[in-house]
Amino acid sequence: MKTKYLYKLILLGIFMCLSQGLMAQTFIQDREVDQQILEASLNGLGFNITKLNFAVIENNNLFLKQIGDFNSAEINTITENSEIEITQNGNYNSTNLDYLADTAIAKLLQDGNNNQIRDYVNDANANISLELEQKGNDKIFERNGVNVLTQSLKFTQTDATPSIIIRSYN
Numbered sequence: 001m002k003t004k005y006l007y008k009l010i011l012l013g014i015f016m017c018l019s020q021g022l023m024a025q026t027f028i029q030d031r032e033v034d035q036q037i038l039e040a041s042l043n044g045l046g047f048n049i050t051k052l053n054f055a056v057i058e059n060n061n062l063f064l065k066q067i068g069d070f071n072s073a074e075i076n077t078i079t080e081n082s083e084i085e086i087t088q089n090g091n092y093n094s095t096n097l098d099y100l101a102d103t104a105i106a107k108l109l110q111d112g113n114n115n116q117i118r119d120y121v122n123d124a125n126a127n128i129s130l131e132l133e134q135k136g137n138d139k140i141f142e143r144n145g146v147n148v149l150t151q152s153l154k155f156t157q158t159d160a161t162p163s164i165i166i167r168s169y170n
Contacts, residue, residue, distance in 0.1 A: 060079060060082045061083045061084070063084070063086070065086070065087045066087075067088065068088065068089060068090045068091045068093070069092075070091055071088040071091070071093045071094070071110075072093075072095070073088070073095045073096075074094075074097070074098075075097045076098045077098075077099040077100075077101075077104060078100045079102065081102075081103045082101075082104040082105070082106075083104075084097065086106070086108045086110075087108070087109045087110070088110045088115075089109075090113040090114075090137075091113045091114070093110040093112075093113070093114070093115045093116070094115075094117070095108060096117065096119070099120075099128070100121060100124055101121050101123060101126045101128050102124065102125055102126060102127055103128070104121070105128070105130070106129070107130075107132075108130070108132050108133075109133045110139075111133070111134065112135060112136045112139065113137045113138075114138050115136075115138070115140075116141070116142075117132060117141050118141070119141070121146050122145060126146050127151065128151050129151070129152040130143070130153050130154075132153070132154075133155070135156065136157075136158055136162075139157045140162065140163045140164070141155065141163075141165075142165045143166040143168070144168070145168045145169045147168040
């Protein structure tokens with residue numbers, strides 16, 4: 001009786017060791033696969049990594065439309081080329097862009113009240129883009145620097161994501 005119990009225990013132990021070894025073999029250490037997983041995870045949060053053709057942007061252009069009261073926009077750029085489009089629908093919305101970059105593209109929409117966008121980049125060689133929609137009230141977006149993952153971003157902020165802060169440095 002004790003020997004049958006001992007045999008079952010040994011067989012169970014061997015089986016568990018073998019099954020653990022099989023599970024460990026499913027791990028793949030591949031930077032490209034990790035990047036795809038990161039992109040898929042971030043896309044599920046409304047975050048997109050976009051690839052733009054920055055060569056088609058020529059000169060520096062700013063398009064600003066404000067509908068509402070007490071909206072403010074402060075845009076300072078030191079860029080070879082830029083195309084910045086800002087639409088503010090609502091009251092007390094503010095946008096503050098301060099770019100030192102090679103090329104900057106921004107398409108920003110604030111639809112609601114008391115929304116804030118702050119975006120600072122300090123890399124004269126960077127090609128950056130930001131497409132951001134803030135829908136609702138009291139949304140805050142802030143990005144300080146950029147790296148390869150955050151140089152081109154696309155977000156839609158809703159009540160599910162009231163604050164997004166990205167500080168990207170190498």
